[in-house]
Amino acid sequence: MSERDVVVRTANVVKQYGEGEAAVRALNGVTCEIYAGEYLSIMGPSGSGKSTLFNMIGGLDKPNEGSVFVNSVDIAQLTPRELAFLRCHTIGYIFQTFNLIQVRTALENVTLPMLFAGVQPEEAEEKGAALLATVGLGHRLHHRPTELSGGQQQRVAIARALANTPAIILADEPTGNLDLKTGQEIIDLLRSLNTERGVTIISATHDHKMLDVSDRIFHIRDGQLADVETRGEADAEAPLAHGPSASMP
Amino acid sequence: MKQTQFKNVDPPFWVAWNQALASLRVRFFRQLITSIGVALGIAFFASVQTLRAAQTTHDMQSEAKLRWLVGTSLVMCLVGVTNSMLMSVTERYREIGTIKCLGASDGFIVKVFCLEAMMLGAAGSFVGAGVGSVLMAGGLLASGEHVRSIQMLEITFLGVLVGMTLTVLAAIAPAIQAARMPAAAALRVEV
Numbered sequence: 001m002s003e004r005d006v007v008v009r010t011a012n013v014v015k016q017y018g019e020g021e022a023a024v025r026a027l028n029g030v031t032c033e034i035y036a037g038e039y040l041s042i043m044g045p046s047g048s049g050k051s052t053l054f055n056m057i058g059g060l061d062k063p064n065e066g067s068v069f070v071n072s073v074d075i076a077q078l079t080p081r082e083l084a085f086l087r088c089h090t091i092g093y094i095f096q097t098f099n100l101i102q103v104r105t106a107l108e109n110v111t112l113p114m115l116f117a118g119v120q121p122e123e124a125e126e127k128g129a130a131l132l133a134t135v136g137l138g139h140r141l142h143h144r145p146t147e148l149s150g151g152q153q154q155r156v157a158i159a160r161a162l163a164n165t166p167a168i169i170l171a172d173e174p175t176g177n178l179d180l181k182t183g184q185e186i187i188d189l190l191r192s193l194n195t196e197r198g199v200t201i202i203s204a205t206h207d208h209k210m211l212d213v214s215d216r217i218f219h220i221r222d223g224q225l226a227d228v229e230t231r232g233e234a235d236a237e238a239p240l241a242h243g244p245s246a247s248m249p
Numbered sequence: 250m251k252q253t254q255f256k257n258v259d260p261p262f263w264v265a266w267n268q269a270l271a272s273l274r275v276r277f278f279r280q281l282i283t284s285i286g287v288a289l290g291i292a293f294f295a296s297v298q299t300l301r302a303a304q305t306t307h308d309m310q311s312e313a314k315l316r317w318l319v320g321t322s323l324v325m326c327l328v329g330v331t332n333s334m335l336m337s338v339t340e341r342y343r344e345i346g347t348i349k350c351l352g353a354s355d356g357f358i359v360k361v362f363c364l365e366a367m368m369l370g371a372a373g374s375f376v377g378a379g380v381g382s383v384l385m386a387g388g389l390l391a392s393g394e395h396v397r398s399i400q401m402l403e404i405t406f407l408g409v410l411v412g413m414t415l416t417v418l419a420a421i422a423p424a425i426q427a428a429r430m431p432a433a434a435a436l437r438v439e440v
Contacts, residue, residue, distance in 0.1 A: 060350065060433035080355055080429075082255045087432075088352020099347040099436070103275040104268075113351040115264045144275070160351070 005036040007167055007200050008057050012066035015052050026052040028223035029066070034202060036167065039194045041211050042204045044220035051172060053220060054204045058091055058170045059083055071167065088116050092161025092199075096173040098153040100145040106132060106156045107141040113163040131159040135189060151182035158189060162199070169193075171203035175210060184209055265357055269364035279337070280369060286333035287373030287412055290326035292381030295408040297322045299385040302400040327415060330370075334419035338362060338427065339438075345427045346435030355428040359421065366420035367413060374412020378405040 015027040026049045034040055034057075044050040055061040056068050059075045068075045070090060078086065087093075100109050107128050114124035132138055135155040145153050154174060161169050171190065175183035191213045194201045203210060211217055219227040273280050297318045304315065345358055382404045386396045427435055 055433040058350075060436070061431045084349070084352050084354045085255050087350055093350045095347075095436075099343065099350075101344060101347060103271045108271075112264075112268075112348075115260045116352040116354075116357070118260070164352070 004038075006033045007036040007071060008034040008202070009069040009072075010053075010056065010066065011069075013053070013056055013063045013068060014065035015049075015056065015061070016064045025223055027056070027063070030220075030223070030225050031066075032218065032225055032228075034200065036200055037194075037198045038215040039191065039201045039213060040203070041214040041217045042202065042220060043206075043211065043217055044204075048220045049223040050204045050220045052223075054170060054172050054202070057168075057202060058093060059086055084116075088113060089164050090167050092163070092166040092169040094154070094157050094161050094169060094171040094174045094203075096176040098145070098150070098157050098177070100153055100156055100160070102145050105142045105144050106137060106148065106159075109145070109156055110160045110163055113160060117164050128159070128163070131162055132156070134162075135159045149182075150178050151185060154178060154182075154186050155189070158186070158193070162193070162197075165197075166199065168200045168202060171201065171205075173205055173207075174203060175205070175207045183207065187213060259354065260357065265360040265364060268361045269368065272361070272365055273368060280365075283333040283337050284369050284373035284376075287330050287370055287416055288377030288380070290322075290329035290415075291374040291377030291408045291412040292384075294319070294322040294326050294411060295378040295381030295404050296385035298404045298407065299382045299389070299396055299401070302404065303386075303389045303394045303396045305394075323411070326411065327419075330412070330415040331419040334366060334416060335423055338420055338423040342427055342430075342435050342438035345424075346430075346432050346438075349428075349432040349435065355425075358428040359424050362420050362424035363417060366416045370413040370416025371409060373416070374409045375405070377412065378408025381408070 010030055010032050013027050013030045014025065017024045017026055028049075030049075030053060042050050042053060052061070056063055056075075057070070059068070059070065059078075062076055070086065073086070075083070075086070093099075100106075101112070104112065107125065110128035110131055111121070111124040114127065115121065119127070129138070129141055132141055132155075135158050137152060137155050137159070140148060140152060145156070148156065158169075158174075169190070174190070175186055178186060187207075187209055190201055190203070193199055205211070215231050217229040218225055219229070297315065301315045301319065304311065348358060382396075382401050386401060389396060
């Protein structure tokens with residue numbers, strides 16, 4: 001366990017919104033390590049800084065103090081172009097609101113990141129179709145997001161996140177806008193991708209079904225990493241601590 | 250530990266072109282309204298230009314009046330076009346954030362909006378300039394004044410040029426701003 005590869009490391013990350021009197025410290029010195037190939041959940045009440053940490057790890061935002069290393073590269077030192085490259089090749093994103101590109105079809109949504117990576121169009125289309133088949137949407141290639149259900153949209157988003165075979169998939173409340181059954185399917189899909197492809201999954205979540213499949217759980221409280229649970233402990237605690245409330249936005 | 254190798258690969262031009270085309274096609278009615286906004290401004294501009302071209306006598310007072318009208322029409326154009334383009338870019342901050350997450354460079358985003366604005370601007374101002382100058386020329390003809398067709402062509406050309414320039418300028422400013430924003434901030438924007 002101790003010699004595992006670290007894929008993301010944060011050191012004393014501080015993020016502050018606003019200035020002076022009105023300043024809010026969303027993150028107040030978070031130091032953590034995330035291992036390659038693990039399934040990690042980030043838990044915490046709304047406003048705890050969970051989403052902010054998620055944005056920091058994903059290179060979507062820069063910290064005020066401290067540093068974030070992805071594959072041992074300090075994100076703060078990257079130029080916008082290098083950051084775009086990192087987002088394109090190393091990280092796949094899944095959002096609560098799916099965030100598919102509304103004007104493009106499912107297949108085009110999946111191929112777009114590959115085209116950004118310089119993959120030839122024929123190859124991208126072939127791989128995109130294969131990925132959509134993997135997530136169970138082989139028959140919906142040319143539908144636009146408005147013609148797909150929530151669960152299907154989230155599957156497209158997962159296929160899109162996998163497009164450039166990233167090392168990390170970041171999922172921000174991926175089941176938050178889905179009903180119980182669909183949410184469970186998405187969780188199973190993420191878990192199987194994690195075991196089969198060895199992709200690291202980091203998800204911010206409220207959903208206790210999500211916690212059940214996690215290898216580790218980070219509890220964030222008031223902008224700090226309050227507790228780290230490994231899977232065994234979580235299994236014993238989850239039903240009591242979180243009750244039947246399955247998915248809160 | 251795996252070290253990331255950074256290379257700069259820009260997607261080929263047609264990727265941006267397709268994205269712009271898809272956006273125009275799928276959001277056709279929204280874009281049509283934007284385009285009509287551009288057309289209205291340019292129609293006013295072109296009609297005043299036609300009026301000016303028809304002027305045969307060169308007395309100072311009426312020339313000054315027309316200049317003032319041209320100035321007003323340009324300002325109206327500027328406000329109309331800028332407003333339409335600002336709206337159509339700002340309502341898409343989320344999309345910009347998403348494309349950034351997929352690994353688009355800032356340049357790609359600006360390129361897409363620039364292409365879209367060029368196409369919108371060209372279509373809108375061509376229709377506007379045509380309609381504006383033809384209507385005004387028709388009106389003038391009824392009162393016995395003539396505008397030469399070569400002048401009409403000039404006015405249409407000028408109108409398209411002015412319209413496209415204004416449209417692209419008005420689109421590019423918010424697009425650059427949106428492209429430079431951290432992706433998280435662009436995703437958070439609610440319009």
